[in-house]
Amino acid sequence: MVTGSGAGLSRFADAGLLILISLAEGPKHGYAMIADIKEVAGVKLGPGTLYAALSRLEQQGLIEPVESDDRRRPYQLTSAGRAELRDQLAGMETLASTGLQRMEAAR
């Protein structure tokens, strides 16, 4: 069960999480996010998936656009987005360590 406002991410949930992780190190525009996510997670997001997820995250107030003269608009995490990402990652960490412990115990 996911917690917080991210519960409504639906089928763009994975892409949403990857974007939040990508933006955690600072503002990025779309093309930079795609490149970063490919490098970090090995997943190539399509342009449509990226923008569907961006628009949802923005609607939920988890990210916001940064003022820019460039046509390629950068985005950054909001404080709500940072808190949501922390929640999600902490949940995954607990899940991962529980799983690893059980595998150790069963050996």
Place this chain on the structure above:
Amino acid sequence: MKATWMLRLFPRAWRARYEEEFRALLEAQPASAGDLLDILMAAGDAQLRYRQLPPATQPVGGYSTPAEIDRRRAERRVRWLTALYANAILFIVTSLVLLGINALTTPDYWWALFPIWGWSMFLVLHAATLVRGHGLLVAHLVLFVALNEGLAGIDFTTDGGPWFHWPLAATAILLLAHALYSFSVTGPLGTHAILYGLSLVLLAATAWVNSDALYALIHVGLGWGVVLLAHALMRFYRLPLLFAHLLVYVGVGSLLIAQDLLEDEGTTWFYYPLLAWAVILAAHAVAESGLIPLFRRDWEAGKRESLSRLAALDGAGVADERLPVIVARARQLRLFYLHAFVFAVAATAGVVLNLMTLSSGPWVLWPLWGWGMLFAAHAGYTFARRSLLGAHIALYFLVNAGLIAIDAIYSDGLWFYWPLGATTLLLLVHMVASRDTLHAVRAWQDRRVEALVKSSTDESGGADFPVAG
């Protein structure tokens, strides 16, 4: 391959916000076939989400002041008026052509009067929606006259005793109740009670002439009496709706069982309607339980919030004046979703019932067809941009599919192409008229809009146009 042409697949509100940067992203790299599919999916997703926005917020910036809201309403009213004139002209031309054909081919039998009669009632309804204030009542009144005039005409031109006064009395009762309610003489319960009383009087009169109607009198008196009792308990003792429903179920159910047992026909049928009704009752209980968010009172509040956030994305922000539009839109969406739910439940109940009575044929298709047409029109109105043409196209397919099915199943001779041809012609006229090629009409519309906007700003408190939306 450049994929920028696919931007056209996205809704206007989405493009107002994201087009520039998305175009920059697409231009930065060639799109693969997988990307095209990916963009297509995203366009579908955006259409689904942004279609939920009130249409008013679709143009860039939306309209955010009362004056702009007035203008939009005036435009809608003038479009509806244009459609009425087109409808009337088409009606007159078609009537003359039909009468001409009728006179030349079969002067002994005036069949042309039937389509003319039917269409005229539709025309009257169309016109009545433009009457301010008690528009619905006026529509009802004119329909009442047109319907009974036609029925009396049929009655007098065919053999057999006069019977036109029966439908006349029944429809008069409905009209009277509507008038009392419309002028706030009686509330919902009082109107209900008057409808009940007068209907029983009418049935008693029928039973006096024809003793077969005595059964109807008893059934309607008892069955409807339970419904009225439940209504009164809700009004005076705040009985919750679900318990009122349960009471009606038990009351009417007992009547059905008693009727079935008293009949000496050897067949037991009472559980068919009771089972189908139980499906509906169960759905009602689920709805009231709050398990489904759509039925909770806070659904609209949540929807308003998400619509506001979505509307804020197009850069104009959500002005206070724009909120009423969003409030209305949230209610409109909830109504549509509730309709969809009720339709689905009723259809399931009907199909279950039909499966138990397969020997009498697929009768459930008829009510599903009729309701389906209403539902399609409702969906078109809620979600289509040019809602009138969208609803028209949906109706065109449903009506003709049904007529072709009737023709194929029940008729020896093929006749479906007559209504098909006629409705195709109508649809084509509508489509051409909708392409904004008629500049003269546009100019006239603009002048009317200006006049309406001017008159509404002259009145205090803005305009009140009865064409809802």
